[in-house]
Amino acid sequence: MLENKNTPKTDISSLGEFGLIEHLTKIFTIEHASTIKSIGDDAAVLELKGQQVVTTDLLVEGVHFDMSYMPLKHLGYKAVVVNLSDVYAMNAVPSQITVSIAVSNRFPVEALEELYEGINAAAKKYNVDVVGGDTTSSTSGLLISITAIGSAKKEDIVYRNNANDNDLLVVSGDLGAAYLGLQILERERQVFKVNPNAQPDLEPYSYLIERQLKPEARKDVPKLLKDLDVLPTSMIDISDGLSSEVLHLCKQSKLGCTVYEDKIPLDPQVITTSEEFNMDSTTIAMNGGEDYELLFTVAMEDFPKIKANPNFSIIGHMTQEKEGVHLVTRANTKIPIIARGWNSLNESK
Amino acid sequence: MLENKNTPKTDISSLGEFGLIEHLTKIFTIEHASTIKSIGDDAAVLELKGQQVVTTDLLVEGVHFDMSYMPLKHLGYKAVVVNLSDVYAMNAVPSQITVSIAVSNRFPVEALEELYEGINAAAKKYNVDVVGGDTTSSTSGLLISITAIGSAKKEDIVYRNNANDNDLLVVSGDLGAAYLGLQILERERQVFKVNPNAQPDLEPYSYLIERQLKPEARKDVPKLLKDLDVLPTSMIDISDGLSSEVLHLCKQSKLGCTVYEDKIPLDPQVITTSEEFNMDSTTIAMNGGEDYELLFTVAMEDFPKIKANPNFSIIGHMTQEKEGVHLVTRANTKIPIIARGWNSLNESK
Incomplete structure (x- = not known):
């Protein structure tokens, strides 16, 4: 599960909920002027022009991914990418994401660090800010919920329902x-x-x-x-x-x-x-x-x-x-x- | 789990993923002019003025709620309410939510209908449109991920970090x-x-x-x-x-x-x-x-x-x-x- 099998294993409960969130999210930086307030308040505050595009995906261990051949870093990366793909499909540009995970205590902190490294790598590559989320325990397995937010000019947004005969x-x-x-x-x-x-x-x-x-x-x-x-x-x-x-x-x-x-x-x-x-x-x-x-x-x-x-x-x-x-x-x-x-x-x- | 114990039980797999989503979400209506496109495309499209506020919560069965004393309708209602509370805490007005659920096949369609009735009741009471989400199977239990979006004038948004001595x-x-x-x-x-x-x-x-x-x-x-x-x-x-x-x-x-x-x-x-x-x-x-x-x-x-x-x-x-x-x-x-x-x-x- 961990890329380096010799990494020490820290129990997630040792950090506490707020400690764990702080520890995992400290790698995220803010790049967008449209991100007014990121993680750390009741909600993130954005200032997006034009129209806003919102999409969300839920990935469940054993249903959408299998930990036996999906390294955690790749999983984090992919979870972000599949969500952003929906924003591009609207012909819009994503600018922020929120990331929530539910995780059983079989995952040590180091495993979650790898997951978040993958999330951060995708955020950097696709130039989106991670502005919020939730981290909680699960009774079994790992679950990732990502919401992506983007924007576009009204006239640029492309829907599914405007194709014409002969297109x-x-x-x-x-x-x-x-x-x-x-x-x-x-x-x-x-x-x-x-x-x-x-x-x-x-x-x-x-x-x-x-x-x-x-x-x-x-x-x-x-x-x-x-x-x-x-x-x-x-x-x-x-x-x-x-x-x-x-x-x-x-x-x-x-x-x-x-x-x-x-x-x-x-x-x-x-x-x-x-x-x-x-x-x-x-x-x-x-x-x-x-x-x-x-x-x-x-x-x-x-x-x-x-x-x-x-x-x-x-x-x-x-x-x-x-x-x-x-x-x-x-x-x-x-x-x-x-x-x-x-x-x-x-x-x- | 069901309010009416005599309700027939329909297996969720009988509807298929798209069928289930369509079945559950057909109760939602759109009330906001700022909801340009709701469920049914790659992403929802919104047109929110001022600054936008985004918050997300993940509720896990056995961690955040116990089905033995939480009726599903109440659970759906509460899941929305706790999320909206974060928007009000920014002194903002929520206008849209997305709702994702992961659910094991021990839940019949009728149980999910009750959950969605509760979600819809809260959406109506708090005047928010349900504009998207994801519905997937889980290997165990029920999990609900809700993201709320709202807006406010820039000068009205209240953060946690601006209190003053003697306030x-x-x-x-x-x-x-x-x-x-x-x-x-x-x-x-x-x-x-x-x-x-x-x-x-x-x-x-x-x-x-x-x-x-x-x-x-x-x-x-x-x-x-x-x-x-x-x-x-x-x-x-x-x-x-x-x-x-x-x-x-x-x-x-x-x-x-x-x-x-x-x-x-x-x-x-x-x-x-x-x-x-x-x-x-x-x-x-x-x-x-x-x-x-x-x-x-x-x-x-x-x-x-x-x-x-x-x-x-x-x-x-x-x-x-x-x-x-x-x-x-x-x-x-x-x-x-x-x-x-x-x-x-x-x-x-």
Whole structure:
């Protein structure tokens, strides 16, 4: 659980509630002029212009993460990143977060320090201030609740429900890697159980594992789009898998959609590792989730601005609602897209 | 756990994650013009003027509440109220909350409906919109994370650190009842264990039990103070007990304080029930906690505006830091105030 197994272990009860909070949060610094008052009062005080964007996530040990392959520093980092991803998906800029944890006393202070180091690393990288939170004991396990706050000009905020018929469907980065990273980690855990001395060669899977353990949010995308003078008509982040997110955009914009299988961006490691696991790479990209890429729609007239950009792939287009939501396969057959997500992937293994 | 024991029990997994969230949150309505976008996108979008105030709380089953005497509707209500109390303690007005829950599958959908009814009742009473959240499974028990957002004009926000020497120390309402309410409930639970047919007469303790099970936040105080043309120099809400909060104000304002025992407001039920439990009512008022009254300081010149107001009790005054933090007892002895809170009270029983 701890990166350095020789670190001394301090019982969290030895610091007391206020002492523990003070100890863990002293690493945070304030960088934003919009943070008027941070940790230390009944509430944080902010002064955000334009419109404010608020999103919250709850991560539960044994449900969203497994301590046996998730180092605490990575966990803290990822918990922040997945939350900020939702702010970028509104085409807004996050500026503050609050972090609450419930933790059982099996975690020593040093373990929480690592968690908070990861939180702080993400806060620094994404330039957000940690302005509040709560630290409490739990009867079992670790739970992290993060709320992110950001802002944008009213006219820049992008919702899920404003896509139009014929808009292009665009995705940043590539898909499916995070899911396969988890499969690799799970496989190695099983190997380790049988043979604790096995030295796995994880180099061929380095990208996949990094996408699972240290995902990044697409902070650059709102800026890229602004530089390209493109305002998406709708946007969502890919946390549950492409299928699920396409269906959200369609449902909320009251449209249909056609996605082309051969346009879905895949990293070479996704292709080779899918083959190794005897799984279909498209299924993984469609349903794997945790990619934290951004999926958005743009007007057809923005095509020239987007087409040559290496950050983006045009994977389909919006249609009238009655046409339904479909994937056109490489064999040119049209199959309906249904939301399956993680659970069904796990069941089908 | 359910109020009506005959309610059918629906397994939460039968609805699916999105179905469950939709089912539970459909009762919420939007009342604020500042809520631009509520539940249903990557993030909520708000348009709050002035400065924004943000506070968050995490409530864990078995740590902060006990399902055996806390009906779910009350729990939902209380979870919102304790959070809003922090916003009022900034002299601000709350307008939105997010509500996240992690819940084990031992809770049927109907139980969560009751929880959300309580949340909705508090949202209506305090006029806040529920604009987001997260619903997830937990490996054990119930956990509630609430974030409250409000706003105020910059010049109206009251911090903990601006009290001055000679300021009057004022508290709203009365103290100690919530703690005694918990003692009563705990005693009745023990009686029930021995004799399930016992019909306890709880009437003499009605106020105490209500303060524990259905606390209210002092929404009226910021308004009262405005009407009296009084801007407190510092303010905090009483969640951990008077001692702890007085020490927070002193520490952050770099002052000392003298509190007069005979000025501490006690409800008659607190006095009689303290005697019944053979406990000192002052100790309970100082350390009991969960009163959610507001403790604040005002300039001496505001004395005429405050003195006759039945909502407020002047219980002491601020001093220079070197004078320390003391309670002057009815016997006119001066004893140092130390933070003890719940734990030590429980140990001393």
